Amino acid sequence: MAAAVTPSKNPSEGTPGTPPARPGYGRLLRTRGAWTFLLPGFAARQPFAMLTISIVLLVQHTTGSYGVAGAVAATTGVSMALCAPYVGRLADRYGQRAVLVPGVLVHTVAGLGLTALALAHAPLWALFAAAVPTGASVPQIGPMVRARWGAKLKGSPLMSTAAAFESVTDELTFVLGPLLATALCTGVTPAAGLVAEAGLTLVGGLLFAASRSTQPAPGRTGDGSTRVPHASALRVPGVRVLIAAFLGIGAVFGGMQVSLAAFTESIGQPGLNGVLYGVFAAGNMLSGLVCGALAWKAAPHHRLLVGYTALALTASGLWAAHSVPVLAGLGLLVGVCVAPALVTGYTLVDSLVPAGARTEAFTWLTGAVALGQATAVTVAGQLEDRLWDGAGFLVPAGGTLLALAVLLTLRSWLAGPSRGRTVARGVGHRAPAAVD
Template sequence: MASTVTTSKDSAAPSRPGYGRLLRTRGAWTFLLPGFAARQPFAMLTLSIVLLVQHTTGSYGAAGAVAAVTGVSMALFAPYTGRLADRHGQRAVLVPGVLVHAAAGLALTALALNGAPLWALFAAAVPTGASVPQVGPMVRARWGVRLKGSPLMATAAAFESVTDEFTFVVGPLLATALCTTVDPSAGLVTEAALTLVGGLLFAAQKGTQPPVATAADGHTRVRHASALRVPGVRVLIVTFLGIGSVFGGMQVSLAAFTESIGEPGLNGVLYGVFAAGNMLAGLACGAVAWKVSPQRRLIVAYAALALAASALWTADSALLLGALGLLVGMCIAPALITGYTLVESLVPAGARTEAFTWLTGAVALGQAAAVTVAGQFEDRLWDGAGFLVPMGGTLLALATLLALRSRLAGAPRGRTVARGMGHREPVAVD
């Protein structure tokens, strides 16, 4: 499968293609538009669950715990979804996945509205999270098919990161508006509907789907190594866990802060400002011809993120919190984009979709843990104590990144992970 991440060599090219040319790629819009709708679960799901369960139980701790179960399930199942898509095709994974997700999300909604016990909410949260479609990595894989060997691959990598961040502008605003002005369950119901419609439309675009790797006899018996076996990927997973702690901690803490000042409607606005900073920084990163190595860029970007996140708990007004949230958001995008960029040099081509899902899953797992801890802090400590979670998560991840930064060196380019693929003698890793 073609890489969908930006290499440092490509980034340094003086005549880099632009976003306009990328979006004129034949067939691109057929998967971009439905893919955008199907991406909304990652941006809407956690916040919709928090707002619904907090409304029905009165506890941010309970709401955070249910959301955490969903996030953990998504994190654990995401890499296997990516691997199945590589082996059997995206359509074969997406169609049953979106059907299960919509049904599980509606069941969770019904249970919450009818005052079901916490264990029942946990039971419904497991399939809800496990079935979240991994559309972002699948879109990246489709760009690889359309742009194989093209210099536009670098632009596509930046564009995908910006698209991911844009969902975090639209998703939280939409979830908050629906839950606070329509009905507490409206966010989760809309999320399920968008997933179902967008996922099925995306799966229907068979012409842009990456081909399934096959053996010489035409059967799909290609052996794949797990991307998790690459040391650098494990370092990136830790850094993305820290990024997830920012998302999760911000979601719970912003909701608690705006409720404490009697302005719950500001929650979506403040989170949208945070996500907007993320998106704008992503656009800038995609337009810069970087000469600094991605390893160094990741360390600098992550240090800035940890510093900015450490100031969140000091905010005592919505205006100051919005400014700090904007700064934190602007620091996240460079770290995310650079992390995805490093996958190209660390992971053999046959395992990159799985590598992307490991990183996506790490964000979800970090978000789930942060939602749980931040919810407990808000319930048991002072208003705003949940903002300590992004600080702790990013500082711990930064320490790990600094200690293990040597593992981010690129692997030899001749290594392969699937029989019948690559240019040198194939080696079965597992």
């Protein structure tokens, strides 16, 4: 009896002749085997948000310079952004476990090595040298989780819900991770943040890798039945457009972080920085939850254009805010507009990219956010130093407007290779084979 009932409880599978189930988080989390990768994945992705602040606090403590600390942290971010897509490509080709286990070990050793060098007051070149492998080996848990959802759901309408769920999880990670790292560095010892980051990476990463039954079959179509030729996700035109969009989203994150800190310091209330950024993050999380709970009728590429236009318009008003209430309100609106763009962008990967290249595609998007954020932090800081207070808010405006221009110009690239109802009927996994 149990065997006969179980399939109907799996939201990724439908019964022939019945309409697809309405998307919802309850149905998503009842997907068979989901918790075997969600729980270790949540633990393993916390270090991603802890790394930068942990390096800044430790290196500043040992060198006395925020400039040096920021440069070392930025080195890890750039290294991660450049190497992540190639890690994703290897995972698609050889399997997540084959790439994740050695990567976790390398990252743990590199992170602990950077910690030891900083405590030993090593030369700056040694810190930068250690920062490169530390960033390059950051485990790409988020993209790997998204690829597992794609393998489990296979064109189900729950894919948009899964993308929203992952967006909210990412945002929660970037709220909890820095708080944990800061508490450890200030309450225990300046090295505690990086040590905990390395420990969580090791334990969480190995547990995630141990969940072998849910990882996508390497080099095969979504159902694992047919081996397909390997091709880079970057060869898909729509992915290149999405990279531009996600660079703009990274500009929002980086520009907001620097500009909010500069604004609150300029008015003599630096403690409000965390409150204002928290309002922005809260808008992002709540909007992401709503996006995943709705049954959308509009095509994802149309939703992306509408959502990104709203993001660019709201981000363009930040520079004109001169009071805390106005800035808080605008920040909330920007956060509300970020989530739909992120969610829809990740959802589009399912229709644009063959199953054998999706992990790589997700890492390109994640890396684009990181690269956009690192660039925005640098540019916004220079604008705040050289121009007026609040000039850094021009970075989110400029980044999103440029990205919107790319989206509007190349919007036809986002339509995807397949149209109609084939994906909704559950046979969309055949399309990637035709593309390749």
